[in-house]
Amino acid sequence: MDAERLQSFLNAVEPDRGATVISTAPVPGGYSRDTVMAEVQWADGSTEKLVLRGDPAVESSVFRSDRDAEWAILQAVKDLPDFRIPTPRYFDSTGEYMGCKCIISEAIDSTSMQKFLDTGPDLDKAREDFIAIIASAHNTPLDSIDASIDRPADWRQHLDDIIANYERMLEYIGEDDPILRYTLKKIRMNIPPEVPMTMVHGDLQPGNFLLSEGSDPYIIDWEFARIGDPRLDIGYYLQIPMPPHLYHPDPEIFLARYRELTGLTEEQINPAIARYFLLLGTSHLMLDILRGSEDVAMGEHRGVMGTFLMTAYAHFHRLYLDYALELPYSAEATR
Amino acid sequence: MITRPSTSRVLEDVVEEILRDIMPSITDPAQQIRLHMLTIVLNNCANASEREISVMRDESAVYLEFAADVAAATGSPEVAAAVEAAHIGASLVLSDVITDYQRASRAFSTAMDLVMDTVDREFIGRGEDILRTRMDNERAILSGVSDVGRSAS
Numbered sequence: 332m333d334a335e336r337l338q339s340f341l342n343a344v345e346p347d348r349g350a351t352v353i354s355t356a357p358v359p360g361g362y363s364r365d366t367v368m369a370e371v372q373w374a375d376g377s378t379e380k381l382v383l384r385g386d387p388a389v390e391s392s393v394f395r396s397d398r399d400a401e402w403a404i405l406q407a408v409k410d411l412p413d414f415r416i417p418t419p420r421y422f423d424s425t426g427e428y429m430g431c432k433c434i435i436s437e438a439i440d441s442t443s444m445q446k447f448l449d450t451g452p453d454l455d456k457a458r459e460d461f462i463a464i465i466a467s468a469h470n471t472p473l474d475s476i477d478a479s480i481d482r483p484a485d486w487r488q489h490l491d492d493i494i495a496n497y498e499r500m501l502e503y504i505g506e507d508d509p510i511l512r513y514t515l516k517k518i519r520m521n522i523p524p525e526v527p528m529t530m531v532h533g534d535l536q537p538g539n540f541l542l543s544e545g546s547d548p549y550i551i552d553w554e555f556a557r558i559g560d561p562r563l564d565i566g567y568y569l570q571i572p573m574p575p576h577l578y579h580p581d582p583e584i585f586l587a588r589y590r591e592l593t594g595l596t597e598e599q600i601n602p603a604i605a606r607y608f609l610l611l612g613t614s615h616l617m618l619d620i621l622r623g624s625e626d627v628a629m630g631e632h633r634g635v636m637g638t639f640l641m642t643a644y645a646h647f648h649r650l651y652l653d654y655a656l657e658l659p660y661s662a663e664a665t666r
Numbered sequence: 667m668i669t670r671p672s673t674s675r676v677l678e679d680v681v682e683e684i685l686r687d688i689m690p691s692i693t694d695p696a697q698q699i700r701l702h703m704l705t706i707v708l709n710n711c712a713n714a715s716e717r718e719i720s721v722m723r724d725e726s727a728v729y730l731e732f733a734a735d736v737a738a739a740t741g742s743p744e745v746a747a748a749v750e751a752a753h754i755g756a757s758l759v760l761s762d763v764i765t766d767y768q769r770a771s772r773a774f775s776t777a778m779d780l781v782m783d784t785v786d787r788e789f790i791g792r793g794e795d796i797l798r799t800r801m802d803n804e805r806a807i808l809s810g811v812s813d814v815g816r817s818a819s
Contacts, residue, residue, distance in 0.1 A: 357696055507768040509729075510797055512775045516782050639703040641710065645808035652801050656794060660785050 332367045332383045332429050340428035340435075341371065344421055349374025355383075364396075364554065365431075368438060380438035381420065385431040391634030393623035394616070396554040398432035399424060404556045405434070407477040408530065414467040415549045417541075439549055444537035448575055458577040458585060464540055464548050466592035469529045469561040476530065482558040486525045489559050494518055496614035503621045510648055514655040518610055521658045523562070526599045532556050533615070535564040536571045555615060562600055565589070566608025570650055578605075606654050617647050677712035681705045713807045719758055721803045722767040726754050728796055729774035736777035736789055745780055748773035 334355045341350035351372045358366040367383040386398060405419040421435040448457060473482065483489035497515040501508065532539070533555025541549040565586075568578060578585045582602040590600060620640045627637045671679070684705055692698050730752055737746040752769035755762055774796065781789035 505768065506775075507771045509771050509775045509778060510801065513778060513782075513797060516779065635700050635703045635707075638707045642706060642808055645804050649801055649805055652797055656797075660782070660790070 332365060332385050332431065332433055334369070336429050337369055337371075337381075337383065340421070340423055343428060353378070358382075380440075382417065382436050382438045383429070383433055384436070385429055385433035386426075387431075387634070390632050391636075393633050393636040393640055394619045395622070398422075398434060398554075401554045401556070402434055403477075403479060404553045405436075407480050408471070408553070408556075411471055411475060413471045414464065415547050416553070417549055417551060439541050439543050441541035441543040441549065444540035444542055444548070445573055447542055448537055448577075454575055454577065454580075459588065460548070461537060461540070461577050462585065462588045462592060464550065465535060465564060466589065468532055468535075468550060469564070469593055471530045473528065473530075473558065476558070480558060483528065486528060486560065489528065490522070490611075493559070493563070493611045493614060496611075496618050500614075500618055500621045503618075503625045510652050514610060514651045517655040517658040518607070520661040521607060523604050523607060524599050526560060526562065526595055528559055529561040530556065531559040531561055531563050533564070533567070535568055536573075537577070538573070560608075560611075561593070561595075562604065562608040563612040565600065565605050566610070566612035568612075569605060569609045570613055570647070572646075603657075606657065610651060610654055613647060613650075617644075617651075620644050620647070673715040674712040677708050677715065681708050681712075684708075710808050718807060719760060719763050721807070722763050723754070723758075725796075725800060725803065726752075726763075726767050726770035728799075729770040730754065732789075732793060732796060733770075733773040733777040736781060739789070740780060740784075740786075742777075742780055745773070745777045748776040 332355070334352045337355060338350065338352045341348075341352070353370040353372055355367050355369045358368050364384050365387045367385075369381045369383055370378060371381060372378045386392070402419065402422045402424070405416065408414075409416055409419055417436040417439050419434060419436045423429040423431075423433045423435075426432050444457075444461065448454075483492070494515070497511055497518065500511055501515070504511075506512070532550065532553065534552050539550060539552045541551060543549065565578075582605065586597075586600055586602065586605065589595070590597065620643055623633045623637045623640060624644060626633050631637075684701060689698065689701055692701060730749060733745055733749045733752075736742065737749055752766070752773045754766050754770070757763070774793070777789075778793045781793060
């Protein structure tokens, strides 16, 4: 995803606009995709910044997600009135020009909500804003989302598919992990009440919300998005380690506001159920981490992440055991 | 066999060299991050080299004792078979210890599955304590940090 490739791509997709790529610079820090910031000048003299988001080489990556699916999601949500995303501009769906499948979006002059939180703002107000952004995604009517986006046949089938991530993990590592087996068993004993399915972001955290002067916030990084149980996003956020955290200081206040905005009941989402959904909302990441670990064990190279993410493996292990230990034994235990 | 410096100390010294002499010369932020990640991996390896064989041997014995007790108390042929399939060999070669550990873990999980299904509170409490210990050991090795002077020499 360098300047030469982008130039060639823009020449192909915008032959009449006379693009000149002024600069490209990698954006460090992402665990999953390779990201590059580019500046382009058009023949009319205007300039534009673009964000390029592509797949890293298999031999240097751990997390797996589908650019075609992400592009489809972006197309499905880009014009929704409920929340904003940076306009997706182009997609090199074959990698013919960019060297990998690559999504190109407008760059927003903004700061991430995580960086804003680092400046020491009023955290009560920040929590309100954060919940409002989450709710804006979760309140999106499903019938407004393009029918081409996969949607589970029903909630229970969807939940079972998420729970099956634990079976997939155990397959990777040969059924030998007592903590994952214990966690899976406790998950099955504590199936929560059903809720309506919504758009689920899959990596919902302040770092993926962009704050821009004079506009509503933008939500970015939709690679793990899907239609499903919105509590997956709540559970996922619980494990985000970056301070200041907007949930942990007062879960009751956080969830009361979330319920108020989404219409869910206290039976459907409360602190115990939020913790249950940490076990499910992170399972797609743990699955990729275990796959990467197993690849390394089999002699494959997965870049620095392949070995570094062993610390994340231990981190999730700890969380899974702690949270699973809290879950009660139910009558389902004997089934 | 050369024993001084130990493997863990060698790895810690490599980390020191990277952080003190190599890292300052790296100007690319992305490469700085990668190098920092690699030093964490090396610190974890230093921790693991100190104790992973010992930890797995100790835990394996506990797992098999638990599974054998469950098998005896319940008469479960499945748990008994899992215990039978696992044993702790004499070899301290890492790959052999790992194999023993995996089999013992499987026997433990088979037993734990059974006592969870029947909600046997006594065995559940004992099994959960074993899981906590496993997690504590894992965390101590894969903590992502290295305490000065922790290695043997």
